[in-house]
Amino acid sequence: MSTDLRPTTAASDPRAPGTDWWRTAAIYQVYPRSFADANGDGTGDLAGVRSRLPYLADLGVDAIWFTPWYPSPMADGGYDVADYRAIDPSFGDLEEAEGLIRDALALGIRTIIDVVPNHVSDQHTWFQAAVAAGPGSPERERFWFRDGLGADGELLPNSWVSEFGGPAWTRLTAPDGTPEQWYLHLFAPGQPDLNWGHPDVVREHEEILRFWFDRGVAGIRIDSAALLAKDSSLPEVRADLDPGEHPYVDREDLQGIYRAWRRIAESYGPDRVLIGEIWLPDAERFARYLRPGVLHSAFNFDYLASPWEAAALRRSIEQTLAVHDGVGAPPTWVLSNHDVTRPVTRYGRADTSFAFEAKRFGTPTDLALGHRRARAAALLAMALPGAFYLFQGEELGLPEVEDIPLDRIDDPMHARSGGVDPGRDGCRVPFPWSGSAAPYGFSDVAAEPWLPQPDTWAGLTAAAQADDPDSMLALYRAALRIRHDDPDLGxxxxxxxxxxxxxxxxxxxxxxxxxxxxxxxxxxxxxxxxxxxxxxxxxxxxxxxxxxxxxxxx
CATH class of the missing domain: 2.60.40.1180 (Golgi alpha-mannosidase II)
Structure with missing residues (x-):
């Protein structure tokens, strides 16, 4: 049961105009493909998000972060971008995005978009031109093309491993069937890595930032922010490397890249924000990205991955506060996102921490225990100083969907693991709005969603929880209002x-x-x-x- 007797103080609402709104904001992550489907084709779209903006305003969030909405073959859920200046037709068009940004701002909600600078789609015009131009061409210099080792180039250029498992190299085949050069992809083969030592790459991304700031976005979330720069000799990864010496993680060149981005953001006003997705175990190295003049903020993955244990969480809180205080940056508190197992499921397991390599089918879960802990975890995180991020459906207490038919799993992590890893689709299942059966109001018509929804979600819909004072939704609404209204929680x-x-x-x-x-x-x-x-x-x-x-x- 939740009890909310807190007095309101509207003057302290961080949604009011301010340059440092992002220091204490509640930021809601929307996965467009799975939030709301306005045209009834089974895939979420921007018109659907626009229709649900009143829900987000009532929830009490200050900003929406959209995962990539650009044209994409969806080899990795939209993180394989084919065109950074357009909207994927399945989501709408640029006019719809501009309207959404305006509509949200009219309700006091800012918009943050994802930029994916480490790689592009293999359907991007640059990569298509590079493939067509052939070895040794200027077009290939924007990427990492290399001849293979061995007598006929049949061996990998090095032994780097993809983040999704398997080798980080794929070999091209010429039109006549002849094996050709290899190209680097730290993620899926459909995501060739860009060469950030090339001026075209640097200039293009600076222009992308301006393009979206010109359209009113308040912030940029930077995907895989610590991976962009590479040692041009592409050496092997050694176990004895000191921090900062890795051939493609956390290299010094990144500081200059993000300082340039910071200058661009600040040229649009002091209220624009750059947010890094930075997975680094070394707290001092992490803090370097948050120094004045670099990034404004970064995701706190240490806290997200910590187990449900007092000692572990307190250690993470203390370290987070110390690291951020040292550089004058605001902490962030995250319980879930589009990549990780949902809290209701994670906290109901024997191992309540999170690690990508530990995900397996059939892990026993006590959902009642997980639900109880997830409620407690939400209040704990929202009481801490800094910004709070929540992923769509977290406020409904949605569990991870773990029985998606194998032929419907879309995430490349599943395929690249040889079928061992269930992948990330379990947290990406379309949002249940109302009704007693699928599609639960996700579509206005009974279209089958792109991922199947469980038959057990009728009691978890937003409509079912809206008037229930004991629901997870009621708890989140009350907590977010208190965060907005009380100056001590600023x-x-x-x-x-x-x-x-x-x-x-x-x-x-x-x-x-x-x-x-x-x-x-x-x-x-x-x-x-x-x-x-x-x-x-x-x-x-x-x-x-x-x-x-x-x-x-x-």
Missing amino acids: TRRLTWLGLGPEVIAFRRGDRFASVTNFSGGPVDLPASVQTWLASVPVEGGRLPTDATVWLDLG
């Missing part, structure tokens, strides 16, 4: 409260306190004036296990 730092090793408890300002219980039984709460919000009922001044409460300390 920039105020936290002060730890010592309630035991199995409890994470802290104050924000003089009155607000958050307490999360990870122990095996109830714990005593500090004296308070009232309970503002709780993930489960609180009785007799004691907080049950796997629960979070927000208190007014008076």
Whole structure:
């Protein structure tokens, strides 16, 4: 049960005009293919998103981050971009995108788009021209084409491994059937890597930023932000490399690239933001991307991947705050996105952490336990200082869909793993809006969605939860409103409260306190004036296990 007695203070609403809105914003990730289908073809589209903007405004988010909406063969869910200045026809067109940006802003919601600078689609005009031009041509210099090793070039140029599994090289075949050069792709074969040592690549992406800033976007999320620059000699990866010495991860050249991007963003005003997707285990290296003049913000994957354990999460919180304080950047708190197992499922397992290499079919899950912990985790994350990101459906408590028929799985991670990895489609299943059967309002007609929806989702739809005060949706709405309205949950730092090793408890300002219980039984709460919000009922001044409460300390 949730209890929301918090007074409102509209003057502190971060959706009001401000240059640093992104420091405390609640940002909602939309996967366009799966959010809302306006034309009834089974695929989500931008018209569908426009029709659901009132829902997002009522939810209380400050910005929408769209995963790629560009023309794409969908070899990797749109992250294989064929044209950065257009919209995929299945989603709409450029006019529709511009209208969506305007409509959202009219409701106080900014728009953040994805830019994918490490690679393009193999259908991009540059790559098509490079294939046609042949070995040694200027067109191939924009990519990483290499002759193979061995007597006939039949061996890989090096042993780099794709992020999706298997070799990071694919060999071309000439029109006459003759084996040709190899090209590098750190992801799927349909995603050839760009050569960021080439001036055309640098100039093109700077123009892409201007193109979208000109159309009113508030921010750019940078995909695979630590992978762009490569050592041009393409050496083998060694185990003894120090941070910054890897041949394609976290290279020094990236700092100059992003400083140039920062200057472009700031030329449009101080309220534009650059957000990096940066997976780096070294906290000091991570922080270098957030120094003044580089990126504004970056995703906190350490927190997302941490297990549901007090010690692990507190360590992650403390490290995150220290790293970001050192460079004056805002922390971000993320529980889910389009790549990772949904929290309701993840927190119901024996191993509650997340790692791509650990995903397997048939992992036992206690969904009731996962749902309880996901509610607690949401309140904990939203109480922390910084920005909060949520992925569509997280606010409904959707579980990972783990029984997608094998012939319907679309994600290349599944195929590249030889069928061992179930892939990421389980968190990308189309959003359930209303009704008792598929497509659950995702389409206005009974079109079959591009991924099948479970038969058990009738009680999880947005409509089913809208008027239920105990629902996950009600909890998120209440929590997001409190984050907006209370100045202590803006920039105020936290002060730890010592309630035991199995409890994470802290104050924000003089009155607000958050307490999360990870122990095996109830714990005593500090004296308070009232309970503002709780993930489960609180009785007799004691907080049950796997629960979070927000208190007014008076």
